[in-house]
Amino acid sequence: MTSYLIRPDLVTSPDGPFLAAAELTQAEARETPPHSHARGQLMGALSGLMSVGLDNQNWVVPAVHAIWIPPHCVHSVRSYGPFSGWSVFITEPRCANLPGAPRAIRTTALLREAVRRAATWPGAELDQTQARIAEVVIDELRASKEESLALPRPEDPRLIRITDALAADLSDNRRLEEWAAWAGLAPRTLSRRFLAETGLSFAQWRQQARVLRALELVADGVAVTTIALELGYENVSAFIDMFRRALGTTPGRYLAAEETNDNAGA
Known part of the structure:
Protein backbone atom coordinates (compact mmCIF):
# COMPACT_ATOMS: atom_id res chain seq x y z
CA MET A 1 0.00 0.00 0.00
CA SER A 148 26.47 22.83 -6.67
CA LEU A 149 25.03 19.55 -5.42
CA ALA A 150 24.48 17.85 -8.77
CA LEU A 151 26.52 14.99 -10.16
CA PRO A 152 25.94 14.55 -13.92
CA ARG A 153 25.57 10.98 -15.12
CA PRO A 154 27.11 9.99 -18.47
CA GLU A 155 25.19 7.99 -21.09
CA ASP A 156 27.96 5.85 -22.58
CA PRO A 157 27.73 2.39 -20.91
CA ARG A 158 31.51 2.27 -20.57
CA LEU A 159 31.55 5.58 -18.74
CA ILE A 160 28.63 4.49 -16.58
CA ARG A 161 30.62 1.41 -15.60
CA ILE A 162 33.45 3.68 -14.45
CA THR A 163 31.24 6.14 -12.55
CA ASP A 164 29.33 3.32 -10.85
CA ALA A 165 32.61 1.73 -9.74
CA LEU A 166 33.89 5.07 -8.45
CA ALA A 167 30.66 5.81 -6.61
CA ALA A 168 30.96 2.43 -4.88
CA ASP A 169 34.54 3.17 -3.77
CA LEU A 170 35.60 6.81 -3.86
CA SER A 171 38.93 5.88 -2.26
CA ASP A 172 39.96 4.28 -5.58
CA ASN A 173 42.75 6.55 -6.83
CA ARG A 174 43.39 4.94 -10.18
CA ARG A 175 44.49 7.41 -12.84
CA LEU A 176 42.42 8.20 -15.93
CA GLU A 177 44.67 5.98 -18.05
CA GLU A 178 44.08 3.04 -15.72
CA TRP A 179 40.32 3.54 -15.72
CA ALA A 180 40.34 3.77 -19.52
CA ALA A 181 42.18 0.46 -19.81
CA TRP A 182 39.78 -1.14 -17.30
CA ALA A 183 36.74 -0.01 -19.33
CA GLY A 184 38.26 -0.80 -22.74
CA LEU A 185 38.66 2.81 -23.88
CA ALA A 186 41.53 4.88 -25.19
CA PRO A 187 42.49 7.55 -22.62
CA ARG A 188 41.77 10.36 -25.08
CA THR A 189 38.36 8.89 -25.87
CA LEU A 190 37.54 8.63 -22.17
CA SER A 191 38.63 12.20 -21.54
CA ARG A 192 36.73 13.58 -24.54
CA ARG A 193 33.51 11.67 -23.88
CA PHE A 194 33.51 12.46 -20.18
CA LEU A 195 33.63 16.18 -20.90
CA ALA A 196 31.03 15.95 -23.68
CA GLU A 197 28.52 13.93 -21.65
CA THR A 198 28.88 15.45 -18.19
CA GLY A 199 30.36 18.90 -18.78
CA LEU A 200 33.16 17.94 -16.39
CA SER A 201 36.58 16.45 -16.86
CA PHE A 202 37.20 13.06 -15.31
CA ALA A 203 39.16 14.67 -12.46
CA GLN A 204 36.41 17.25 -11.86
CA TRP A 205 33.70 14.57 -11.82
CA ARG A 206 35.59 12.50 -9.28
CA GLN A 207 36.18 15.55 -7.09
CA GLN A 208 32.50 16.53 -7.26
CA ALA A 209 31.53 12.98 -6.27
CA ARG A 210 33.92 13.21 -3.33
CA VAL A 211 32.61 16.62 -2.28
CA LEU A 212 29.02 15.38 -2.25
CA ARG A 213 29.96 12.27 -0.29
CA ALA A 214 31.95 14.42 2.14
CA LEU A 215 28.85 16.60 2.71
CA GLU A 216 26.83 13.50 3.54
CA LEU A 217 29.43 12.26 6.01
CA VAL A 218 29.97 15.67 7.61
CA ALA A 219 26.22 16.01 8.08
CA ASP A 220 26.21 12.60 9.80
CA GLY A 221 28.93 13.74 12.21
CA VAL A 222 31.64 11.38 10.91
CA ALA A 223 35.16 12.32 12.02
CA VAL A 224 37.18 14.27 9.45
CA THR A 225 40.01 11.72 9.57
CA THR A 226 37.58 8.91 8.75
CA ILE A 227 36.09 10.92 5.88
CA ALA A 228 39.53 11.66 4.43
CA LEU A 229 40.45 7.97 4.42
CA GLU A 230 37.10 6.88 2.97
CA LEU A 231 37.53 9.32 0.08
CA GLY A 232 41.07 8.24 -0.74
CA TYR A 233 43.12 11.13 0.65
CA GLU A 234 46.54 10.32 2.07
CA ASN A 235 46.14 12.76 4.94
CA VAL A 236 43.56 15.01 6.57
CA SER A 237 45.24 18.20 5.35
CA ALA A 238 44.80 17.21 1.70
CA PHE A 239 41.11 16.49 2.27
CA ILE A 240 40.50 19.75 4.14
CA ASP A 241 42.26 21.67 1.37
CA MET A 242 39.99 20.07 -1.26
CA PHE A 243 36.89 20.77 0.83
CA ARG A 244 37.91 24.42 1.32
CA ARG A 245 38.59 24.94 -2.40
CA ALA A 246 35.23 23.40 -3.34
CA LEU A 247 33.02 24.99 -0.66
CA GLY A 248 34.96 27.98 0.63
CA THR A 249 35.18 26.69 4.20
CA THR A 250 36.57 23.83 6.25
CA PRO A 251 34.51 20.76 7.25
CA GLY A 252 34.54 21.88 10.89
CA ARG A 253 33.23 25.34 10.11
CA TYR A 254 30.67 23.92 7.69
CA LEU A 255 29.33 21.60 10.39
CA ALA A 256 29.34 24.43 12.96
CA ALA A 257 27.27 26.56 10.57
CA GLU A 258 24.77 23.69 10.15
CA GLU A 259 24.49 23.27 13.92
CA THR A 260 23.98 27.03 14.33
CA ASN A 261 21.19 26.93 11.73
CA ASP A 262 19.58 23.95 13.45
CA ASN A 263 19.66 25.65 16.85
CA ALA A 264 18.30 28.87 15.38
CA GLY A 265 15.39 26.98 13.85
CA ALA A 266 14.65 24.92 16.95
Whole structure:
Protein backbone atom coordinates (compact mmCIF):
# COMPACT_ATOMS: atom_id res chain seq x y z
CA MET A 1 0.00 0.00 0.00
CA THR A 2 1.39 3.41 -1.02
CA SER A 3 2.12 5.79 1.82
CA TYR A 4 1.62 9.36 0.67
CA LEU A 5 3.76 12.18 1.96
CA ILE A 6 0.86 14.60 1.48
CA ARG A 7 -2.70 14.41 0.16
CA PRO A 8 -2.44 13.75 -3.60
CA ASP A 9 -4.84 16.58 -4.46
CA LEU A 10 -2.46 19.07 -2.83
CA VAL A 11 0.20 17.97 -5.34
CA THR A 12 -1.77 17.47 -8.54
CA SER A 13 -4.67 19.93 -8.35
CA PRO A 14 -4.46 23.66 -9.15
CA ASP A 15 -7.25 24.14 -6.62
CA GLY A 16 -6.77 24.55 -2.91
CA PRO A 17 -4.12 26.61 -1.08
CA PHE A 18 -1.35 28.10 -3.21
CA LEU A 19 1.19 26.46 -0.88
CA ALA A 20 1.00 23.16 0.97
CA ALA A 21 3.73 21.48 3.01
CA ALA A 22 4.47 18.23 4.81
CA GLU A 23 7.21 16.76 6.98
CA LEU A 24 8.41 13.18 6.95
CA THR A 25 10.44 11.11 9.41
CA GLN A 26 11.12 7.47 8.59
CA ALA A 27 13.39 4.67 9.72
CA GLU A 28 13.53 2.84 6.39
CA ALA A 29 14.62 3.82 2.87
CA ARG A 30 11.98 5.28 0.57
CA GLU A 31 12.03 5.35 -3.24
CA THR A 32 9.66 7.18 -5.60
CA PRO A 33 9.87 6.36 -9.34
CA PRO A 34 10.12 9.08 -12.02
CA HIS A 35 7.06 11.34 -12.02
CA SER A 36 6.01 14.97 -12.42
CA HIS A 37 3.26 17.24 -11.19
CA ALA A 38 1.75 20.60 -12.00
CA ARG A 39 2.95 22.18 -8.76
CA GLY A 40 6.53 23.19 -8.12
CA GLN A 41 8.20 21.31 -5.29
CA LEU A 42 10.87 22.35 -2.82
CA MET A 43 12.18 19.37 -0.88
CA GLY A 44 14.67 19.53 1.93
CA ALA A 45 16.55 17.31 4.35
CA LEU A 46 16.82 17.80 8.09
CA SER A 47 18.82 14.67 8.82
CA GLY A 48 19.97 11.68 6.84
CA LEU A 49 20.46 11.58 3.08
CA MET A 50 18.20 11.96 0.06
CA SER A 51 18.97 11.98 -3.65
CA VAL A 52 16.87 13.37 -6.51
CA GLY A 53 17.19 12.13 -10.09
CA LEU A 54 16.69 14.86 -12.69
CA ASP A 55 17.40 14.16 -16.37
CA ASN A 56 20.89 12.61 -16.41
CA GLN A 57 21.94 14.11 -13.11
CA ASN A 58 21.78 12.88 -9.57
CA TRP A 59 21.35 15.61 -6.96
CA VAL A 60 22.45 14.75 -3.46
CA VAL A 61 20.54 16.52 -0.68
CA PRO A 62 22.52 16.51 2.59
CA ALA A 63 21.10 17.94 5.80
CA VAL A 64 20.05 21.62 5.81
CA HIS A 65 19.86 21.73 2.01
CA ALA A 66 16.95 21.58 -0.42
CA ILE A 67 16.23 20.99 -4.10
CA TRP A 68 13.80 23.14 -6.08
CA ILE A 69 11.90 21.27 -8.80
CA PRO A 70 9.82 23.49 -11.13
CA PRO A 71 6.35 22.41 -12.29
CA HIS A 72 6.13 19.51 -14.79
CA CYS A 73 9.79 18.54 -14.26
CA VAL A 74 10.23 14.74 -14.26
CA HIS A 75 12.15 13.55 -11.22
CA SER A 76 12.67 10.55 -8.95
CA VAL A 77 13.43 10.55 -5.22
CA ARG A 78 15.31 8.15 -3.00
CA SER A 79 16.25 8.27 0.67
CA TYR A 80 18.87 6.10 2.30
CA GLY A 81 18.14 4.62 5.71
CA PRO A 82 16.77 6.82 8.53
CA PHE A 83 15.68 10.15 7.13
CA SER A 84 13.87 13.30 8.19
CA GLY A 85 12.84 15.96 5.73
CA TRP A 86 10.06 18.08 4.26
CA SER A 87 8.42 19.11 1.01
CA VAL A 88 6.57 22.24 -0.11
CA PHE A 89 4.22 22.26 -3.11
CA ILE A 90 3.47 25.59 -4.83
CA THR A 91 0.77 26.13 -7.45
CA GLU A 92 2.01 26.75 -10.97
CA PRO A 93 0.91 30.43 -11.25
CA ARG A 94 2.89 31.27 -8.10
CA CYS A 95 6.00 29.66 -9.64
CA ALA A 96 6.21 32.25 -12.42
CA ASN A 97 8.80 34.36 -10.57
CA LEU A 98 10.70 31.40 -9.12
CA PRO A 99 13.72 29.71 -10.75
CA GLY A 100 12.75 28.10 -14.04
CA ALA A 101 15.28 25.27 -13.74
CA PRO A 102 16.03 22.85 -10.91
CA ARG A 103 18.51 24.11 -8.36
CA ALA A 104 20.04 23.16 -5.04
CA ILE A 105 19.99 25.68 -2.20
CA ARG A 106 21.21 25.86 1.37
CA THR A 107 18.20 26.56 3.53
CA THR A 108 17.94 29.23 6.19
CA ALA A 109 16.56 28.86 9.69
CA LEU A 110 13.73 31.22 8.66
CA LEU A 111 12.77 29.04 5.71
CA ARG A 112 12.83 25.85 7.75
CA GLU A 113 10.71 27.36 10.54
CA ALA A 114 8.15 28.70 8.03
CA VAL A 115 7.94 25.25 6.41
CA ARG A 116 7.53 23.64 9.82
CA ARG A 117 4.56 25.91 10.49
CA ALA A 118 3.07 25.27 7.04
CA ALA A 119 3.34 21.50 7.53
CA THR A 120 0.78 21.74 10.36
CA TRP A 121 -1.93 23.27 8.18
CA PRO A 122 -4.91 21.10 7.17
CA GLY A 123 -4.78 21.76 3.41
CA ALA A 124 -7.64 24.25 3.31
CA GLU A 125 -7.55 27.79 1.93
CA LEU A 126 -5.02 29.89 3.82
CA ASP A 127 -6.07 32.57 6.26
CA GLN A 128 -4.19 35.88 6.38
CA THR A 129 -1.60 34.72 8.90
CA GLN A 130 -0.95 31.50 7.01
CA ALA A 131 -0.70 33.37 3.71
CA ARG A 132 1.99 35.65 5.16
CA ILE A 133 4.00 32.64 6.32
CA ALA A 134 3.57 31.01 2.90
CA GLU A 135 4.89 34.17 1.26
CA VAL A 136 7.98 33.92 3.49
CA VAL A 137 8.70 30.45 2.05
CA ILE A 138 8.37 31.77 -1.50
CA ASP A 139 10.49 34.84 -0.76
CA GLU A 140 13.25 32.73 0.81
CA LEU A 141 13.30 30.43 -2.21
CA ARG A 142 13.37 33.36 -4.62
CA ALA A 143 16.29 34.98 -2.77
CA SER A 144 18.30 31.78 -2.28
CA LYS A 145 21.71 31.23 -3.85
CA GLU A 146 22.27 28.21 -6.05
CA GLU A 147 24.66 25.55 -4.74
CA SER A 148 26.47 22.83 -6.67
CA LEU A 149 25.03 19.55 -5.42
CA ALA A 150 24.48 17.85 -8.77
CA LEU A 151 26.52 14.99 -10.16
CA PRO A 152 25.94 14.55 -13.92
CA ARG A 153 25.57 10.98 -15.12
CA PRO A 154 27.11 9.99 -18.47
CA GLU A 155 25.19 7.99 -21.09
CA ASP A 156 27.96 5.85 -22.58
CA PRO A 157 27.73 2.39 -20.91
CA ARG A 158 31.51 2.27 -20.57
CA LEU A 159 31.55 5.58 -18.74
CA ILE A 160 28.63 4.49 -16.58
CA ARG A 161 30.62 1.41 -15.60
CA ILE A 162 33.45 3.68 -14.45
CA THR A 163 31.24 6.14 -12.55
CA ASP A 164 29.33 3.32 -10.85
CA ALA A 165 32.61 1.73 -9.74
CA LEU A 166 33.89 5.07 -8.45
CA ALA A 167 30.66 5.81 -6.61
CA ALA A 168 30.96 2.43 -4.88
CA ASP A 169 34.54 3.17 -3.77
CA LEU A 170 35.60 6.81 -3.86
CA SER A 171 38.93 5.88 -2.26
CA ASP A 172 39.96 4.28 -5.58
CA ASN A 173 42.75 6.55 -6.83
CA ARG A 174 43.39 4.94 -10.18
CA ARG A 175 44.49 7.41 -12.84
CA LEU A 176 42.42 8.20 -15.93
CA GLU A 177 44.67 5.98 -18.05
CA GLU A 178 44.08 3.04 -15.72
CA TRP A 179 40.32 3.54 -15.72
CA ALA A 180 40.34 3.77 -19.52
CA ALA A 181 42.18 0.46 -19.81
CA TRP A 182 39.78 -1.14 -17.30
CA ALA A 183 36.74 -0.01 -19.33
CA GLY A 184 38.26 -0.80 -22.74
CA LEU A 185 38.66 2.81 -23.88
CA ALA A 186 41.53 4.88 -25.19
CA PRO A 187 42.49 7.55 -22.62
CA ARG A 188 41.77 10.36 -25.08
CA THR A 189 38.36 8.89 -25.87
CA LEU A 190 37.54 8.63 -22.17
CA SER A 191 38.63 12.20 -21.54
CA ARG A 192 36.73 13.58 -24.54
CA ARG A 193 33.51 11.67 -23.88
CA PHE A 194 33.51 12.46 -20.18
CA LEU A 195 33.63 16.18 -20.90
CA ALA A 196 31.03 15.95 -23.68
CA GLU A 197 28.52 13.93 -21.65
CA THR A 198 28.88 15.45 -18.19
CA GLY A 199 30.36 18.90 -18.78
CA LEU A 200 33.16 17.94 -16.39
CA SER A 201 36.58 16.45 -16.86
CA PHE A 202 37.20 13.06 -15.31
CA ALA A 203 39.16 14.67 -12.46
CA GLN A 204 36.41 17.25 -11.86
CA TRP A 205 33.70 14.57 -11.82
CA ARG A 206 35.59 12.50 -9.28
CA GLN A 207 36.18 15.55 -7.09
CA GLN A 208 32.50 16.53 -7.26
CA ALA A 209 31.53 12.98 -6.27
CA ARG A 210 33.92 13.21 -3.33
CA VAL A 211 32.61 16.62 -2.28
CA LEU A 212 29.02 15.38 -2.25
CA ARG A 213 29.96 12.27 -0.29
CA ALA A 214 31.95 14.42 2.14
CA LEU A 215 28.85 16.60 2.71
CA GLU A 216 26.83 13.50 3.54
CA LEU A 217 29.43 12.26 6.01
CA VAL A 218 29.97 15.67 7.61
CA ALA A 219 26.22 16.01 8.08
CA ASP A 220 26.21 12.60 9.80
CA GLY A 221 28.93 13.74 12.21
CA VAL A 222 31.64 11.38 10.91
CA ALA A 223 35.16 12.32 12.02
CA VAL A 224 37.18 14.27 9.45
CA THR A 225 40.01 11.72 9.57
CA THR A 226 37.58 8.91 8.75
CA ILE A 227 36.09 10.92 5.88
CA ALA A 228 39.53 11.66 4.43
CA LEU A 229 40.45 7.97 4.42
CA GLU A 230 37.10 6.88 2.97
CA LEU A 231 37.53 9.32 0.08
CA GLY A 232 41.07 8.24 -0.74
CA TYR A 233 43.12 11.13 0.65
CA GLU A 234 46.54 10.32 2.07
CA ASN A 235 46.14 12.76 4.94
CA VAL A 236 43.56 15.01 6.57
CA SER A 237 45.24 18.20 5.35
CA ALA A 238 44.80 17.21 1.70
CA PHE A 239 41.11 16.49 2.27
CA ILE A 240 40.50 19.75 4.14
CA ASP A 241 42.26 21.67 1.37
CA MET A 242 39.99 20.07 -1.26
CA PHE A 243 36.89 20.77 0.83
CA ARG A 244 37.91 24.42 1.32
CA ARG A 245 38.59 24.94 -2.40
CA ALA A 246 35.23 23.40 -3.34
CA LEU A 247 33.02 24.99 -0.66
CA GLY A 248 34.96 27.98 0.63
CA THR A 249 35.18 26.69 4.20
CA THR A 250 36.57 23.83 6.25
CA PRO A 251 34.51 20.76 7.25
CA GLY A 252 34.54 21.88 10.89
CA ARG A 253 33.23 25.34 10.11
CA TYR A 254 30.67 23.92 7.69
CA LEU A 255 29.33 21.60 10.39
CA ALA A 256 29.34 24.43 12.96
CA ALA A 257 27.27 26.56 10.57
CA GLU A 258 24.77 23.69 10.15
CA GLU A 259 24.49 23.27 13.92
CA THR A 260 23.98 27.03 14.33
CA ASN A 261 21.19 26.93 11.73
CA ASP A 262 19.58 23.95 13.45
CA ASN A 263 19.66 25.65 16.85
CA ALA A 264 18.30 28.87 15.38
CA GLY A 265 15.39 26.98 13.85
CA ALA A 266 14.65 24.92 16.95
